[in-house]
Amino acid sequence: MNNKIITDPTFISETLSEQLKKLRDSLRPGQQQLADWEGGKMAVSAVPGAGKSHSLSVAAAMAIACYQLHPRKQLIIVTYTRSAAAGIKAKIKERLKELKLPQTGFMVQTLHGLALNIASRHPELSQLNLETSTVIIPTPSHRVIRTCVEKWIINNPLRYKTLLEGNQFDGEETERLRRQSVLRTEVLPQLAYTIIREAKSSGLSAQQVWEFNELTIDSYEILAVAAGLYEQYQQVMRSLDFIDYDDMILGSLQVLKDPTIRQFWQQQVFAVFEDEAQDSSPLQERLISVLAENNNETNLMRVGDPNQAINSTFTTADPVYFNWFCESCKTEDKLALMNQAGRSSEIIIKSANFMLNWVNQQWIIEAKKHSKNNSLNNKKNLKYDTPFRQQDINLVPINDVQPNPESVGQGLEIYRPDDIYQTVDLIGQRVLELLTQNPDHNAAILVRENRQGRFLAEKLSYLPREHKIKLYEVGEVERFSQIPEEILKLLQFIDRPHSPDYLKTALEILEKRGLISAQDLNILATYPENFLYPSPLIPQPKKPVLEARRYCCNLLQAKLELPTYQLIPFLGMTLKYTGAELATLQKLSDKISQEIISNSSLKSMITALKELVNTEQFESVEEDNDNRYTAKNQLTIITMHKAKGLDWDYVFIPFLHDDVLPGKPWVPTSAKFLGPFTLAEVARAQIRTIVHSQYINPDQKINIPQPIDAWGEAQQLKKGEEFRLLYVAMTRAKRLLWMSAAKQGPFRWSVFKGDGTVNLQTKTPCPILPILMDRFPNSVMH
DSSP states (O other), rough: OOHHHOOTTSOHHHHHHHHHHEEEEEEETHHHHHOOOOOOEEEEEEEETTTHHHHHHHHHHHHHHTTTOOOEEEEEEESHHHHHHHHHHHHHHHHHTTTEEEEEEEEEHHHHHHHHHHHHHHHHHOOTTTTTEEEEEOTTSSSHHHHHHHHHHHHHHHHHHHHHOSOOOOOHHHHHHHHHHHHHIIIHHHHHHHHHHHHHTTTTOOHHHHHHHHHHOEEEEEEEHHHHHHHHHHHHHHHTEOOOOHHHHHHHHHHTTEEEEHHHHHEEEEEEEEEGGGGGGGGHHHHHHHHHHEEEEOOEEEEOGGGGGOTTTTSSSSSHHHHHHHHHHHHTTTTEEEEOOOSSOOOHHHHEEEHHHHHHHHHHHHHHHHTTTTTGGGGSOGGGGGGSSSOOOOOTTTTTTSOOOOTTTTTEEEEESSHHHHHHHHHHHHHHHHHOOOOTOOOOEEESSSHHHHHHHHHHHHHHHHOEEEEHHHHHHHHHHTTTHHHHHHHHHOOTTTTTTHHHHHHHHHHTTSSSSSOOOOOOHSHHHHHHHHOTTOOOOOOHHHHHHHHHHHHHHHHSOGGGGGGHHHHHHHOOOOTTTHHHHHHHHHHHHHHTTSSSSSHHHHHHHHHHHHHHHHOOOOOOTTTSSSTTEEEEEEEHHHHHHOOOEEEEEEEEEEOIIIOOOOGGGGGGGGGGHHHHHHHHHHHHHHHHHHHHHHTOOOOOHHHHHHHHHHHHHHHHHHHHHHHHHTTTTEEEEEOOOEEEEEEEEGGOOSSSOSEEEOOOBOOOHHHHHOOOOBBBOH
């Protein structure tokens, strides 16, 4: 929207024009480009802390005012979470209230909520009946995925036999049973889960995946296996009247294929503004583009930061699509850069910029070394193979309403403690010093894995007890939602202990809770009788196996000695639930007891729990507070992923070792009989290659990478995302960024108990840490 529109009396009054000009002038130069939007396509690439949401709300209010939008011709703002949608909606209403305008003419929705709205209005076209259907979120352990795996095995005996034999199979029966367990409970469920998300969210049908398999040459025919699992999934979902979130998008696009209905929706939409566009999939982009068409022009503004794209390893998001959209808009002079940020102090911004540029440089150097073998370099735009878009964060002017804060201490502090225990001591001392001097400030420890967070919470538990500093471990709260499923799986084992599947899932829970040592559970579950009740002829097992057997036998003993209604509390004690976990468990126990009061038996309890887990109708007991992550005088322990969108005065990032970040290619020992790769990651890389090729040039021949090449691509993409994750973590800090890599740490955090009984090993720091120490020598603390 330009100044001509703002001052034109045929559009708005002079008073409103002055208010709009004042509102626009309050924005920074990069932010003003959003307010100056004049229709058509526009990409906005922003840096962390640039004020995307605020700018978007101002741009939305100005568009509503200048174009006199109303409920029959409104602005649609889409984002990806309900909390983000609620936040943007409140900000737009606040801007309209300041302008003394009706708080109408716009709608803020999650993308899936928008799709659901369209699909449910036209069930005859979307073929979705939301009154009878159940929406589920399938995971590898979900019964729908497990059912489709079993059906695929029955219908594809030859392909299953090929997978079972894998490499160097001598026909030994115990090994056969072990491999069957690995395929049925690990490899195939993960492959099904991955291919369904990747293919479906990209608009590919099972039949299309079948056809693409013809372009590959591998002994397993991985895409053929994936397509078969995808087919079975669709059949199972239809038979149970289930739908997933991708069905909503596909259903809404099916509705909009009808010219009359598409015109009906487009007439009600003036434009679409999208927030967090770096997390969008091709299918989602297609939906908002169709809705944004207006008189042969697409009124679409997409705002995002491709350098904060950190979800592509567990969702179908891929920053490459937003990067391509930015480049497309750039050729038409429709790319806006929001590169000023007032969140962090100068040295924190410098360190984040340095990290971004160093990683990109190393990426290009490495790509050139392997240019002959690296299929990633076959794309037209090599620069987008780098993990980051080349854009630095700039300081805001001194007179800005949100000036960059002053650093505390060195601003950037880098440590190399002797071990992880000294790391915790250093963090505890620094937190105590900082929050004692500044009780109105807050702090956070950002971890890569939840097990790291649990270890830190245990060792820092003295802070609230002795120093009145609040300690909030976010991972503990998130574990509450898993309680019903954990209890269900243990009860199923107690009910049928000789089932290899139920025994394995019970052992997995015990291992995840840190009660037993990590080991190959498939070996234990292959012959349940030999594991639980070994005869004198069975060789004496090692200590970890005896430990696992003792826990399982105790669970079976409880079935004989305790009444049914006491089993759930007993399982909570066995899993060592504490605090709010126990409150959640008590709520669960009371709910189940009420449901089975007329038929109190183990089987009826399992049936009730199954219904509860499958319909996701149970809410855990937790603190209801929007500011619970960033409260004053509080130390929050949170994963790097969860920290996105938040900030703290002081941010601690410990345990920066290269085997954790960026990590190394890893194939589970139990699945190595299939080769030096995982089927799920190979299929993911192959599907993404297909979708990228179709996105750029639909008529071009697609070169699908073979398994080894696809595995290499998958690892490169993961490595790039890990560096973006570190970038996000670093840019959460306002006044102090504290980073460390201990000289000694656990072999793997997943098997670490933190009780001092596990020997620590020498660790190599994350590659960026020594470089930062050289670049910022004053930040190195001794």
